[in-house]
Structure formats: C-alpha cells, structure tokens
Amino acid sequence: MSSPQTRVRRQPQRGRYGRNAVDAVLDSGRVAHVAFADGSYPVCVPMLYARVGNEVYIHGSSASRAMQLLGKGSPVCVTVTNIDGLVLARSVFEHSANYRSAILFGSFRPVDDAATKLAALEAFTEKLLPGRWTEVRHPSALELKATKVLALPIGEAAVKIRSGPPDDDDSPDALLDTWAGELPLVLRAGMPRPAPGLKAGIVLSSSVRDFLRRNERELEDT
Amino acid sequence: MSSPQTRVRRQPQRGRYGRNAVDAVLDSGRVAHVAFADGSYPVCVPMLYARVGNEVYIHGSSASRAMQLLGKGSPVCVTVTNIDGLVLARSVFEHSANYRSAILFGSFRPVDDAATKLAALEAFTEKLLPGRWTEVRHPSALELKATKVLALPIGEAAVKIRSGPPDDDDSPDALLDTWAGELPLVLRAGMPRPAPGLKAGIVLSSSVRDFLRRNERELEDT
Numbered sequence: 001m002s003s004p005q006t007r008v009r010r011q012p013q014r015g016r017y018g019r020n021a022v023d024a025v026l027d028s029g030r031v032a033h034v035a036f037a038d039g040s041y042p043v044c045v046p047m048l049y050a051r052v053g054n055e056v057y058i059h060g061s062s063a064s065r066a067m068q069l070l071g072k073g074s075p076v077c078v079t080v081t082n083i084d085g086l087v088l089a090r091s092v093f094e095h096s097a098n099y100r101s102a103i104l105f106g107s108f109r110p111v112d113d114a115a116t117k118l119a120a121l122e123a124f125t126e127k128l129l130p131g132r133w134t135e136v137r138h139p140s141a142l143e144l145k146a147t148k149v150l151a152l153p154i155g156e157a158a159v160k161i162r163s164g165p166p167d168d169d170d171s172p173d174a175l176l177d178t179w180a181g182e183l184p185l186v187l188r189a190g191m192p193r194p195a196p197g198l199k200a201g202i203v204l205s206s207s208v209r210d211f212l213r214r215n216e217r218e219l220e221d222t
Numbered sequence: 223m224s225s226p227q228t229r230v231r232r233q234p235q236r237g238r239y240g241r242n243a244v245d246a247v248l249d250s251g252r253v254a255h256v257a258f259a260d261g262s263y264p265v266c267v268p269m270l271y272a273r274v275g276n277e278v279y280i281h282g283s284s285a286s287r288a289m290q291l292l293g294k295g296s297p298v299c300v301t302v303t304n305i306d307g308l309v310l311a312r313s314v315f316e317h318s319a320n321y322r323s324a325i326l327f328g329s330f331r332p333v334d335d336a337a338t339k340l341a342a343l344e345a346f347t348e349k350l351l352p353g354r355w356t357e358v359r360h361p362s363a364l365e366l367k368a369t370k371v372l373a374l375p376i377g378e379a380a381v382k383i384r385s386g387p388p389d390d391d392d393s394p395d396a397l398l399d400t401w402a403g404e405l406p407l408v409l410r411a412g413m414p415r416p417a418p419g420l421k422a423g424i425v426l427s428s429s430v431r432d433f434l435r436r437n438e439r440e441l442e443d444t
Contacts (some may be wrong), residue, residue: 030319035257035266042264044257045304046243046323050384081268083252085412088430091271091359092347093369099254101268125314129405136400137313147315169419178358179427180420183351192443194403197391205401208310222412 021159025102026051028186029080035059036069036076050123055151056104057111057120062148071110078102078104078152082126085184089166090173096162098182104157108150120149131207185221189215243381247324248273251302252409256280258291258298271300272345277373278326278343279333284370292372295329300374307406311388312395318384320404326379330372342371353429408444411437 035042045066047058056078060067070076072202080102087096111117118139125133138146166180189212192204209210254271257264267288269280278300282289292298302324309318333339340361347355361369388402396402411434414426 031303031321032267033255033257033268033301033303034339035255035264037259037262037264040259041260041297041327042257042299044255044266044299044301044325046255046301046321048319051373068277070260075263077257077264077266079266079268080256081253081255083409086350088351088427089358090357092343092361093359093365093367094402095347095350095354095358097270099253099268103266105263116265121314125317128317128319129310132310132317133314136311136317137315137395137398142312143315165415165419168328169417173359174337174417174419174421176235176359177421177424179416179430180426181414181416183414183430183433185409186412187305187407188410188441188444190406190408190441192405193387194393194401195387197387197396198402199396199399202401205310208401208405211405219410219412222410 012152013151013180019154020155021161022102022157023051024078025082025100025159026056028049028100029082031080032056032058033081034076034183035079036074048124048128050120050127051154052119052123052148054154057123057149057151058108059120059124059147059149062146064148067148067150071148072149073109075105075107076152083185084163086164087166087182088180089168090176090178090180091168092171094166094168096166098163100159100161102157102159104152104154106152108152111149111151114144117144117147117149120151123145129207129211131210132205133208135205157196184222186219188219234269241291241376242385243383244324244376244379245273247322247381248278248302250322251304253302254278255301255303256292257301258296260291270346270350272342272349273376274341274345276376278376279345279367279371279373280284280330281342281346281371284368286370289370292330293332294369295331297327297329298374300326305407306385307404308404309384309388309404311390312398312400312402313390316388316390316395320385322381322383324379324381325356326374326376328374328377330374333371333373337395339366339369339371342373343369351429351433353432354427357363357427357429406444408441
C-alpha cells in the first residue's frame with residue numbers, strides 16, 4: 001500500500017500504512033475532500049462519503065459537473081482529516097495539532113446497478129446517523145435516477161497521525177514558565193431542532209437518541 | 223470574485239460570493255485542504271493555516287516536498303470546510319449536512335522577508351489559540367530558517383453554505399410519522415492534559431482558560 005507517491009516523507013514517525021488504520025480514519029470522519037483536475041486547475045470539493053468494504057462511495061446530483069468529471073475516471077485524491085486537539089508547546093515552533101488523516105489515490109468508477117446503488121445510499125445514511133435507514137422513506141426510482149453514485153477502490157493510501165503531548169518536554173524550553181500540553185477537541189451534539197413543519201406528536205427518532213447517548217459517553221471520556 | 227470556474231453550478235441557492243463570507247469561513251475553520259498537481263496526479267493535503275488581510279498563509283518544513291512544489295507557484299485549490307450539523311429528513315433523499323465551505327483558487331508565493339514571516343507565525347499561533355503568542359518563546363533565527371511560509375492572495379473564491387432544516391417540510395413526506403430536523407454539531411474542548419514534563423507549579427495559561435470559557439458559551443448557545 002506504500003509507494004513513493006504515498007510514502008510520508010516528512011516526519012515519517014507520523015506515517016502509518018496498515019489497511020486497518022486507513023479504515024479507522026475513514027470510518028470516524030464526517031467529510032471527505034475530493035481533489036481532481038478541471039483542465040489544468042486543481043479543484044478540491046468537500047463531500048459526504050461512506051466506506052463499504054474495499055471501496056469509498058460518494059454521491060451527488062446526476063447533473064453535477066464535478067460528479068460527471070469524476071465519473072469519467074480521472075485521477076483523484078480523497079482526503080479525510082479528523083482534528084483531535086491543539087498541541088500547546090513552550091515555543092511557537094513546536095505548536096501543532098493532533099489529528100488523524102487518510103489520503104487515498106485512484107479513480108472513481110460509476111455505480112450503475114440498482115442494488116449496489118441502493119446499498120451505497122444505505123451506507124451514506126447509516127454513516128450520517130447509525131440506525132437512520134430503517135426510520136426513513138427509501139429512495140424512489142426517480143430519486144435513484146437523479147442520484148449519481150461513484151466508487152473508489154481503496155488501494156494507494158497513506159495515513160498520518162499525530163497524537164500526544166508537544167515535542168519539547170526534553171528540550172531546554174521545558175524549563176520555561178509556560179504551561180504546555182494538549183487541549184482535546186471533540187464534536188458535541190447540541191439540542192436537536194425539530195423541522196418547523198414537523199407533524200404534531202412525533203417523538204425524537206431513536207437513531208438521534210442513541211447518537212446523543214453515545215456522544216455523551218464520548219465526551220465523558222475526553 | 224465569481225467566474226465560470228467558481229460559480230456554484232449545482233444548488234446555486236447555496237452559493238455566496240461576498241468577500242466577508244469568504245473571510246468568515248476562513249477565520250472560523252481549523253484546517254485547510256490544499257490541493258495541487260504532483261506531475262499528473264492531484265494531491266490533497268490537510269494543513270494548518272491563517273488568514274492575514276488579503277492572504278492565506280500556510281507553513282511547513284523547508285525540506286518538505288509539498289512546500290517546495292507549492293512554493294514554485296503551481297495552481298492550487300485551498301478548501302476550508304466547517305460542519306455545523308446533520309440534516310435529518312423524512313426521506314433518505316433529503317438527508318444532508320449543514321456546513322460552510324470556502325474554496326480558493328490561485329497560487330502561493332514564498333514569504334522570505336523576516337518581518338512578514340514572523341507576522342505569519344504570529345497569525346498561525348493566534349489562530350490555533352488566541353492569546354498564545356505572548357505566552358510562548360518566539361522563533362529563533364534557526365527555527366525561522368527551518369520554516370517555509372507561503373502566501374496565497376485571496377482572489378478567485380467561492381463560498382457554499384447550507385443551514386436550516388431539511389427541505390421536505392412542504393412535501394408529501396411531511397405527513398410521514400418520522401422525526402425530522404437538525405442535529406447541531408459543535409467542537410467542544412475537553413480537559414487540558416498537561417505535558418508529562420511540565421515543570422512543577424505551572425498553572426494553566428490564560429489563553430487556554432479564555433478558550434475554555436468561550437467554548438462553554440458557544441456550547442450554551444447550541
């Protein structure tokens with residue numbers, strides 16, 4: 001999986017190459033940045049995504065220019081980055097962020113067969129909010145047609161992770177009178193906001209309640 | 223600022239073009255995804271950044287291959303994306319995320335003069351944690367030399383924003399017995415973790431205490 005293109009050249013101690021590490025970053029991320037060339041210009045677009053087995057799926061309108069370009073199989077780079085906290089050192093130089101990122105190279109192929117397309121839409125929905133698929137109306141034939149789904153096989157990939165305290169504990173700077181350490185950052189769910197047109201008497205979906213409970217636990221651990 | 227390259231083609235109601243909107247997204251983001259071509263392959267790398275006036279700065283090791291390529295002025299796309307919440311509709315089709323993204327096009331120029339370089343490092347530090355610059359040891363001549371700073375003038379740019387409830391309030395789906403609405407997501411700071419080598423008797427920096435206070439208020443508003 002490692003090659004000259006993806007080998008982490010700077011700070012190789014931050015590089016990880018195992019497929020499990022790639023999957024872990026992909027599965028905990030919320031948004032992918034998809035980079036491709038539009039003529040001779042690079043373009044980098046944020047997109048929702050989901051991993052299913054050995055592939056990363058994205059979706060968009062069948063009429064979208066980016067989706068059409070990507071569907072032709074031009075080379076792409078798909079990057080998912082999770083920020084875990086601020087790294088606060090005694091010197092400006094050693095300040096940093098803790099993060100986990102996965103960078104994938106390859107090219108998308110269109111997913112046209114209805115069953116795989118439906119499975120991909122289930123994966124998007126379940127990634128956005130686990131348990132949601134069984135609570136909502138599934139796509140109609142017309143909606144399926146209006147949605148383009150693309151799949152990127154996970155091949156060439158690199159993971160970079162920085163974690164832990166700043167790197168200046170063993171340096172003369174550690175004698176300075178400056179607080180140093182990590183400030184963890186975690187996504188917290190706020191109060192759910194019902195849609196203005198929500199039918200009377202509808203209670204909060206269990207997918208949302210489960211999400212809030214899991215989020216509460218995650219925050220306690222941070 | 224709008225051109226065929228940056229005009230938001232799909233869902234034009236999500237496009238905003240004002241420079242203030244660009245600055246607002248850049249100033250509230252934490253990480254930029256920097257896309258460029260390495261030979262004929264697109265590469266998309268997460269980087270810390272800071273905006274100062276009309277420019278976006280990035281920095282990295284002088285020995286970094288990406289920084290060297292970018293310093294030569296090849297075309298780049300720099301994207302900053304903030305996720306604000308989950309959009310939970312009655313149908314799979316209308317599920318989405320609330321977000322604010324800024325996409326910049328152009329090319330970086332190297333920043334070599336010492337004063338501008340130092341100002342950029344101050345901006346990185348203050349963006350990571352406001353108030354931190356005055357608490358920490360400033361860069362030495364050697365550290366300045368080891369750091370490459372690049373500047374991208376803000377010109378060609380597009381902002382996309384999605385906010386508010388799902389779009390199916392006026393559709394027949396609104397009659398379904400499914401909870402629909404938004405689930406806001408906000409970054410929450412956890413408990414600061416002192417570096418293992420922290421000198422005895424050092425109290426938490428006021429920059430960190432101020433950050434925690436601001437974060438607390440932000441969470442109350444969500």
